Amino acid sequence: MTRAAVIGAGTMGNGIAHVFAQYGWEVALVDSAAGALDKATATIRGNLDRQVKKGTIPAEAPGEILARVKTGTSLDAAAGADLVVEAASENPSVKFAIFEQLDRIAPPGAILATNTSSISITEIAARTRRPEQVIGMHFMNPVPVMQLVEVIRGHATSDATTASVMETARTLGKVPVEVHDYPGFVANRVLMPMINEAIFCVMEGVATPESIDTVMKLGMAHPMGPLALADFIGLDVCLAILDVLHRGLGDDKYRACPLLRRMVAAGQLGRKTGRGFYSYESGKGTG
Numbered sequence: 471m472t473r474a475a476v477i478g479a480g481t482m483g484n485g486i487a488h489v490f491a492q493y494g495w496e497v498a499l500v501d502s503a504a505g506a507l508d509k510a511t512a513t514i515r516g517n518l519d520r521q522v523k524k525g526t527i528p529a530e531a532p533g534e535i536l537a538r539v540k541t542g543t544s545l546d547a548a549a550g551a552d553l554v555v556e557a558a559s560e561n562p563s564v565k566f567a568i569f570e571q572l573d574r575i576a577p578p579g580a581i582l583a584t585n586t587s588s589i590s591i592t593e594i595a596a597r598t599r600r601p602e603q604v605i606g607m608h609f610m611n612p613v614p615v616m617q618l619v620e621v622i623r624g625h626a627t628s629d630a631t632t633a634s635v636m637e638t639a640r641t642l643g644k645v646p647v648e649v650h651d652y653p654g655f656v657a658n659r660v661l662m663p664m665i666n667e668a669i670f671c672v673m674e675g676v677a678t679p680e681s682i683d684t685v686m687k688l689g690m691a692h693p694m695g696p697l698a699l700a701d702f703i704g705l706d707v708c709l710a711i712l713d714v715l716h717r718g719l720g721d722d723k724y725r726a727c728p729l730l731r732r733m734v735a736a737g738q739l740g741r742k743t744g745r746g747f748y749s750y751e752s753g754k755g756t757g
């Protein structure tokens with residue numbers, strides 16, 4: 471396999487395209503919004519330049535890597551792909567429509583992967599006539615930096631598809647971990663209850679956000695505290711994932727903290743709106 475199509479050129483899509491191209495794949499990067507493609511190309515260039523400065527890739531590499539990324543707004547670009555990685559907006563109806571089209575467009579042998587954080591792989595796969603070739607390939611943000619790829623088997627995903635995607639992740643310099651398709655997979659099922667509990671601690675006045683993050687950073691050796699991480703992920707995204715866990719697993723231990731719900735209702739979504747548990751208005755996080 472050497473030809474990839476990446477659908478969605480936002481935060482994750484540009485990073486996924488970057489990594490595939492860096493490891494020699496021809497990449498078709500598709501986004502329905504043309505503006506997102508220009509922004510993605512600029513982001514990839516900036517990140518490649520940073521890698522040159524750090525000495526992790528040679529000075530001539532960015533040009534060669536970028537030349538392997540072709541951008542476009544039509545899913546038809548998936549017609550030549552061995553592997554498609556969908557990283558479009560986290561909305562079930564958007565993903566279902568994309569997979570219905572990809573099933574018609576991509577070659578019969580192609581694997582269709584999704585980078586979804588919380589939508590059922592099994593439900594996405596059921597929209598295609600090749601559910602055994604549909605799988606979750608959950609990269610972490612920022613993709614060029616983070617080593618983990620959660621490889622999520624849907625109910626019908628075959629052993630061959632899983633083995634192929636695990637191997638592909640390794641050839642991209644990543645460490646793949648095989649997991650099964652239950653709400654939140656592993657990463658978010660373990661992470662989100664921790665973040666939620668940290669928010670309960672804020673709501674109940676157990677400690678300030680800074681103190682809670684300090685406990686987890688210095689006490690548990692986490693590189694980032696749970697509240698700073700929630701701001702980074704986006705509080706709306708955290709709430710949506712907690713709701714998926716609560717609904718999908720039916721256990722009240724996953725109920726979202728009322729303070730999280732209130733902050734989302736107020737439009738305080740974290741870094742992207744300039745305010746969450748910390749303020750980013752001056753460009754630097756402060757309490």
Ligand SMILES: NC(=O)c1ccc[n+]([C@@H]2O[C@H](COP(=O)([O-])OP(=O)(O)OC[C@H]3O[C@@H](n4cnc5c(N)ncnc54)[C@H](O)[C@@H]3O)[C@@H](O)[C@H]2O)c1
Binds near residue numbers: 479558560
């Ligand atoms: N941001 C993260 O930290 C993170 C981490 C892991 C996984 N994810 C998952 O990755 C996926 C993408 O997240 P993101 O943060 O990059 O989102 P984003 O909003 O930054 O980018 C999504 C892109 O998809 C495009 N898009 C929407 N509908 C489309 C369509 N029909 N066809 C083609 N492109 C379309 C949008 O124009 C946008 O550019 C989501 O499923 C999300 O859950 C995100």
